Amino acid sequence: MSDRAYTVFEEIQKNRGINLEQVKERIKQFRVETPSWGYGDSGTRFKVFKQVGVPRNPFEKLDDAAQVHKFTGICPSVALHIPWDKVDDYGKLKQHAEERGLTLGAINPNLFQEDEYIFGSVTNSNPAIRRKAIDHLLECVDIARTVGSKVLSLWFADGTNYPGQADIRRRKHWMREALAEMYKAMDPDMRMLIEYKFFEPGFYHTDLADWGMAYGLALKLGPQAEVLVDTGHHAQGTNVEHIVANLIDEKRLGGFHFNSRKYADDDLIVGAIDPYELFRIFCEIDAAAEDPDESVREHVGRIAYMIDQSHNIEPKIPAMIRSVLNVQTQYAKALLVNRAELADAQSAGDVLAAENAVRSAFEQDVTPLLQAIREEQGLPVDPVKAYMDSGYGSAILARGKGGASW
Ligand code: RM4
Numbered sequence: 001m002s003d004r005a006y007t008v009f010e011e012i013q014k015n016r017g018i019n020l021e022q023v024k025e026r027i028k029q030f031r032v033e034t035p036s037w038g039y040g041d042s043g044t045r046f047k048v049f050k051q052v053g054v055p056r057n058p059f060e061k062l063d064d065a066a067q068v069h070k071f072t073g074i075c076p077s078v079a080l081h082i083p084w085d086k087v088d089d090y091g092k093l094k095q096h097a098e099e100r101g102l103t104l105g106a107i108n109p110n111l112f113q114e115d116e117y118i119f120g121s122v123t124n125s126n127p128a129i130r131r132k133a134i135d136h137l138l139e140c141v142d143i144a145r146t147v148g149s150k151v152l153s154l155w156f157a158d159g160t161n162y163p164g165q166a167d168i169r170r171r172k173h174w175m176r177e178a179l180a181e182m183y184k185a186m187d188p189d190m191r192m193l194i195e196y197k198f199f200e201p202g203f204y205h206t207d208l209a210d211w212g213m214a215y216g217l218a219l220k221l222g223p224q225a226e227v228l229v230d231t232g233h234h235a236q237g238t239n240v241e242h243i244v245a246n247l248i249d250e251k252r253l254g255g256f257h258f259n260s261r262k263y264a265d266d267d268l269i270v271g272a273i274d275p276y277e278l279f280r281i282f283c284e285i286d287a288a289a290e291d292p293d294e295s296v297r298e299h300v301g302r303i304a305y306m307i308d309q310s311h312n313i314e315p316k317i318p319a320m321i322r323s324v325l326n327v328q329t330q331y332a333k334a335l336l337v338n339r340a341e342l343a344d345a346q347s348a349g350d351v352l353a354a355e356n357a358v359r360s361a362f363e364q365d366v367t368p369l370l371q372a373i374r375e376e377q378g379l380p381v382d383p384v385k386a387y388m389d390s391g392y393g394s395a396i397l398a399r400g401k402g403g404a405s406w
């Protein structure tokens with residue numbers, strides 16, 4: 001990296017009224033969690049392409065996740081999906097993670113892969129199936145306890161395909177009963193993040209279809225229940241940053257699943273399609289992080305930033321590094337909004353100046369800033385290139401084809 005590029009950047013930001021030292025500190029604190037399933041094979045409903053070198057078990061997924069952390073320095077935790085990551089001894093998995101400088105993050109129960117769940121899991125009209133589903137949720141609380149995780153991240157594939165197929169309100173009650181039982185089993189320092197999605201696999205109705213349904217449920221359950229926003233889970237045109245601002249204001253924004261989408265829940269590399277949306281999301285978060293009300297700042301400090309992605313056609317580890325860097329980049333850009341200028345423009349009703357205060361931050365090239373930070377932290381300035389040059393990608397080819405996949 002050239003010192004000159006950073007000096008020029010520094011000068012520009014000074015002129016824009018930005019305190020760069022504060023910005024740097026915030027960027028250094030920022031962390032993103034990666035998903036174990038993002039390292040395995042995945043596909044569409046048409047085909048799962050098997051890549052060579054894919055991890056064959058949860059231990060190898062952690063080995064790969066450790067590479068992402070090694071080159072970016074900001075991904076020390078890894079989310080698990082159970083039973084995809086089921087092992088006999090979770091203590092051993094935890095130790096494996098720790099030996100690689102990682103911790104185990106959100107535990108994601110999986111209630112969508114068994115034949116019995118054809119008509120739903122916790123909302124199934126068959127009480128025995130509902131019991132089985134709830135027992136799995138409780139098992140996940142135990143796993144979280146064993147591995148030292150504080151976050152349970154819930155997404156339900158429950159839904160229906162046809163009008164009249166099921167009693168929507170009854171299913172709502174069953175959902176609440178199941179989550180209430182799980183909630184009771186959690187330790188006081190655990191959090192339940194409830195994820196919504198408007199369709200798929202259900203094509204008529206989904207039991208938790210939007211943020212309002214997830215929020216209503218979280219409110220009834222109690223303060224340890226919050227909403228998880230997966231950026232790919234909204235109808236086209238939805239203003240996601242508005243949802244984010246609203247949930248922050250209600251103090252129920254538990255975390256994110258970042259990915260990008262063009263049409264539906266595409267799970268593409270974060271920031272690949274609409275980086276400005278991601279930037280706008282971080283603008284809302286950053287505004288709240290500077291709120292005079294300490295309880296708002298504290299709430300924002302607890303948000304769990306996680307990636308939820310499937311790499312169908314691209315090599316997985318560098319794709320994950322790219323996603324992580326894209327998140328970091330938009331986070332950094334949002335910190336460059338001149339808040340005082342924005343506030344003045346808003347109170348003066350100066351629409352053009354307000355829009356400019358936001359967009360002009362997005363237009364800043366933060367590459368010299370991020371490179372300077374990486375240098376200061378002893379990280380490679382170009383993490384993707386450093387990974388590509390490291391030889392790890394060739395070494396894992398020995399794993400062969402046919403690794404873990406959903
Ligand atoms: C869902 C949802 C969940 C994820 C599964 C694999 O669409 O995003 O968070 O665990 O996909």
Ligand code: MN
Pocket residue numbers: 155195230257308
């Ligand atoms: Mn998700």
Ligand code: MN
Pocket residue numbers: 197230232233265308
């Ligand atoms: Mn999804």
